[in-house]
Amino acid sequence: MDADALLLARIQFGFTISFHIIFPAITIGLASYLFVLEACWLKTGKPVFRDLYAYWLRIFAVNFAMGVVSGLVMAYQFGTNWSYFSQFAGGITGPLLAYEVLTAFFLEAGFLGVMLFGLKRVGPGLHLFATFMVALGTLISATWILASNSWMQTPAGFEIVGGRAVPVDWIAVILNPSFPYRLAHMSMAAFLATALMVAAAAGWHLLRGRDDPAVRKMMSMAMWMLLFAAPLQLAIGDLHGLNTLRHQPAKLAAIEGHWENEPGRAVPFTLVGWPDMRQEKNHFAVEIPHGGSLLLTHSWDGQFPGLKEFAPQDRPNATVVFWTFRLMVGLGLLMIALAAWGAWARWRGRLFESRALWRCALYMGPSGLVAMIAGWMTTEVGRQPWIVYGVMRTADGVSPHGAGELALTLALFVVVYFVLFGAGTVYMLQLIGRGPAPMAEPEGGPGEQRTPSRPLSAAGPAAAAPSEHG
Template sequence: MDLGLTALELARIQFAFTVSFHIIFPATSIGLACFLAMLEWKWLRSQNPIYKDLFQFWIKIFAVAFGMGVVSGVVMSYQFGTNWSEFSRVAGSVTGPLLTYEVLSAFFLEAGFLGIMLFGWGRVSAKAHFFATLMVAIGTCISMFWILSSNSWMQTPQGFSLENGIIVPTDWWAIVFNPSFPYRFVHMAVAAFLVSSLLVVATAAWHLLKGRRDELVKKSFSMGLWMVLATSCAQVLVGDFHGLNTLKHQPAKLAAIEGHWETNHDEGMPLLLFALPDMENERNHLEVALPNVGSLILTHSIDGTVTGLKDFPAEDRPNMAIVFWSFRVMVGLGMLMVAMSLFALYLRRNGKIYHNSWLHRWAVCMGPTGYIALLAGWVTTEVGRQPWVVYGVMRTHDGLSHSVSADQVGLSLIIFVVVYALVFGSGIYYMLKLMKTGPQFIEAVDLQPAGHGHFKTPQRPLSAVDEPFDQNDSTKEKHHD
């Protein structure tokens, strides 16, 4: 099977494909777990059944996302032993323990309380159920902590020594809290909350466009928009700090992000809004720029110096064309999120937030943009690190397994694409069907423990979702009526 690509190129494509599928589900479950904890806390304080009904709806979406996140994460991790065994051999003494800590401190915490969260209504007390929900939410954040620590160490490695070509840990505090970790952790956490809040807003906006004006839809829309406003504005500030950290520790990546070839010694660096980078000729075509603004943003000085990509050896440069545009996709969508939330704030002050169809259409369109921006951000991060798998220490081609062939990786990549399209495509379709149904008013559920046999006990997490997968739209419309 000759795809015209090397084993290294195919292995990178395979890992990028699997991690891109994987990241959308943890981002959803992290944000929704915290949203569910907030809903249950508000229900416990107010006893308003609206919050309980919203919890009962969004926990179904959470259950599907969580299940697919676990499955896709397990599959992805096997590639460290198949395609990237040299990376595991050299750097495994650092990345292995970090991923182990994630399993021990986060996954077990989530697994221990997930069953109570999904199936505990009526079996445990209200406070015990809320405690389980809170533990799952905390567990998802702890999981993110260790994954981001491992990935950030690969971006800005610290706390190790090289002995006979093997990376040996010398300072675990420096490894875990490496220079880029605090910024990247907060950046990812805010992104996860933004992804889930946009999902909540888009779902509510869809039903507002369809004419629903009940409290379930209005409360979802209102709470989601408040979160979009807070997280989108916070992301602008976090992104600025993250950019300054990248300038200090990964200047080649920053130069590629900015489309900056020459170091600006005599004048401020412009901010490129549009350009077509040409890696072969080391120049840009069709530049549209704002003079001096690049220096102002990156150095907080109108004439601050920023190193250009030409100052780095050609073999150490990331692909500017990819990084330049992936970054602008992320930032551009982020600005649209800020604009939508500010427009919604204006309408809220005028009492028109639930009646402006332009806002509702805008919100529906913005629903998937959180995922697009998330993936664009990860493309910027990972492609910008190239050609290093551990920045400045180990090159990507040195981490490839010696025995793997292009045919083997190509065949497994094709299988991944087919299986992922079927399995996760079906899961995503099911989530969309659930969101199209929307939250429903339900009868009050007694949260006090019931006697033995009072409930039929589900045997798997996805049993928390009680809507049949093949329920047709006409049946759902009757249910709405």
């Protein structure tokens, strides 16, 4: 395969996975948020939690459907565009994805109907259990997916037999060196993205003059979650970085824009700059002396490998990795600042009076998803030129398609995705814009309403019919 075809294959996979990663992340965060809302409702009996549950349940249903559709494309691409990789590593990645279907997808599918349509049909305890199982299923799904991806980043527990990767220790395969850090980092990113989306929804309604208990509760809960999750994500990211330094030093060097060590000189932290892959140096660099040593070796003058210690063909694209990482970290610091601002406003009794805070929360709404995609690009581009790090090159895993075929299918993906998922996203934003409404009291007891429904109908009035009297 020529270089153009390989690049197009990578772009096509990157494009589809960038769309797909958004929906499961929101699903993970919203499922857990829905469980908390329903548990609070049952414990306190306050209608505000019930109304918020019904409101976000409709948004969850639309998002879940888009996640399922976009995920199907990802599975097919392994066979169509990455057949040699599938042949080499299918004995490991195939079972991991099968475990995800058996343990997570079936679990979610089994309880999803009860969660979406059973609020007026089953008892409150059973419905809460169904919501919990769906939330648990999303986390189990993330566990298996990240186990597979982490194995590609830090492969372990296998042998190469007959040109194929054969598992010899499934525990080592699953619990590979980077897996715990990636799972924690991605799960926390999903919770952060959801908290920011909830805060943005609350900020939107507050700015439009809607100041009721449901909107206030959304803002309050979102700010508490940000205050907890944003600093914790920073700590997890630091541990993840140290793990990357140990197992993927070329990626870490690209992230830092670090080309070479000078004897006895500490590594500075390059705040901004432009890494030049051809000239092997950074242009317009603004550096903090000793910063790199402190961050990555936790010592005043420690050193770590620079990009020049790796052969040119084994280096990732430092320009891309350098800036996607800084975009992720920059947005993460803004999240911490927003959380601190919210805590200060709450302490001063101004959480529901500060229009500037509401506006900032609204503008920061997409930042969790943007940071997540930037972090994913850092991870995947930084792994290059390996599809299985240190074992199989990306160029050796791609199917033998021509550049014309890949360009055509990529163009079709772009058109279809923007039309299909664009319409779904607009509809989801319209649901958010309507705001929470008092939910009608159930008519009759559990089991008396048996009208079947389609999954997406949960986004409409059937899931939670509003009433004027509350």
